Amino acid sequence: MFTRTRALMRSLAPLGDRVLVRRAPKETQTASGIILPADTTKDPNEGTVIAVGPGNVDMTGVLHAVNVKEGDTVLLPEYGGTKVKIDDEEVFLFRESDILGKFE
Secondary structure, three states: OOOOOHHHOOOOOOOOOEEEEEEOOOOOEOOOOOEOOHHHOOOOOEEEEEEEOOOEEOOOOOEEOOOOOOOOEEEOOOOOOEEEEEOOEEEEEEEHHHOOEEOO
């Protein structure tokens, strides 16, 4: 009998200046303890970088590396990015220029 192990999970390596981001979980409870319905909460505008591409090559052949690295927390636009489902987890691909900032 075959059982699927963690080692067999797919992975995705972004190309060019693309960045793979896992959005932060939605907040379902307010600071005062009120539980919010799942359909009324919006996607958070921050996430964690889980993979980055090598960067872009300009017309002269110079490689311009991406300014974020794995593990960085970044500020994302409200809309945009390409939703990718990898083994039941939703992650998003953004171009580096679409990312609004990086938290220090």
